[in-house]
């Protein structure tokens with residue numbers, strides 16, 4: 001594939017959201033129920049009902065997997081989007097609805113990729129409410145569509161993947177060598193109130209706090225000792241975990257040694273080692289040189305990938321800002337193309 005620009009790599013954006021009409025209809029049903037989850041009401045309830053320009057625009061972009069999206073990609077110099085069913089995917093639905101909806105969403109994604117094979121790739125959406133069905137869906141989409149990665153939108157109705165009941169999903173992902181992108185969700189009911197009170201529950205801060213917590217829970221619960229070849233991807237510059245790494249290692253060790261918490265048992269490695277060896281990080285939403293360079297220094301330049309977070313953060317000038325960051329030509333190529341090709345096993 002070629003673009004009008006003469007650059008020695010493709011720009012591959014790796015955390016790009018879409019919605020299906022069926023998903024939005026099911027969301028509407030959830031939103032119409034009494035006692036709807038607060039986080040969901042503040043997130044998709046907002047986007048699906050607000051007359052604001054931002055919300056209306058995002059809703060239009062989310063459901064388009066053809067001309068509008070591709071025009072936006074062309075206008076911002078994006079060659080390929082790696083698509084993910086928008087948060088919270090099916091994770092807000094009851095288990096039965098989620099399990100019957102998810103294959104439709106993945107089929108629609110596969111259709112879009114078939115229509116635009118040089119512009120789109122995608123991650124398998126899952127219903128973690130049913131871990132066995134999720135394992136089967138990974139296999140189905142790998143066999144039928146050659147899909148090579150999956151997305152999970154953080155907690156599922158307040159439950160975390162550190163709970164062993166979810167581990168069949170990790171087992172299947174490891175066996176199929178399919179990385180799992182741990183994408184944010186709105187905050188669960190147990191933690192949302194102080195965030196909502198200040199208007200900080202969304203992507204501005206709450207998302208990062210909660211998804212970072214989730215990744216840490218996966219690390220400290222021993223998931224990677226059980227599944228050492230499991231790969232995960234974190235967006236938003238690793239939800240700030242690289243910046244925390246030094247203190248995480250020190251306090252994790254201190255907590256293990258003092259036997260302070262039943263939940264904190266010894267792991268084979270330090271938290272920072274799992275971050276560096278089992279995770280990949282995308283810069284989604286953070287088009288900022290100093291943070292990118294720090295993350296590359298911590299993770300290694302082969303583990304940091306480009307992402308835009310379309311349509312939630314569609315700013316064509318951010319691509320330029322990232323192009324201006326001081327990187328060698330080889331590192332720039334890793335960042336925009338090579339790491340994505342490797343992690344998402346893209347056939348370009």
Ligand code: 1DF
Pocket residue numbers: 017043086087088184202203207235284285309312
């Ligand atoms: C927002 C941001 C919404 C991200 C998202 O999915 C999302 C937002 C509903 O700004 O409300 O994926 N994001 O990843 O930063």
Ligand code: MN
Pocket residue numbers: 015017183235284309312
């Ligand atoms: Mn996102």
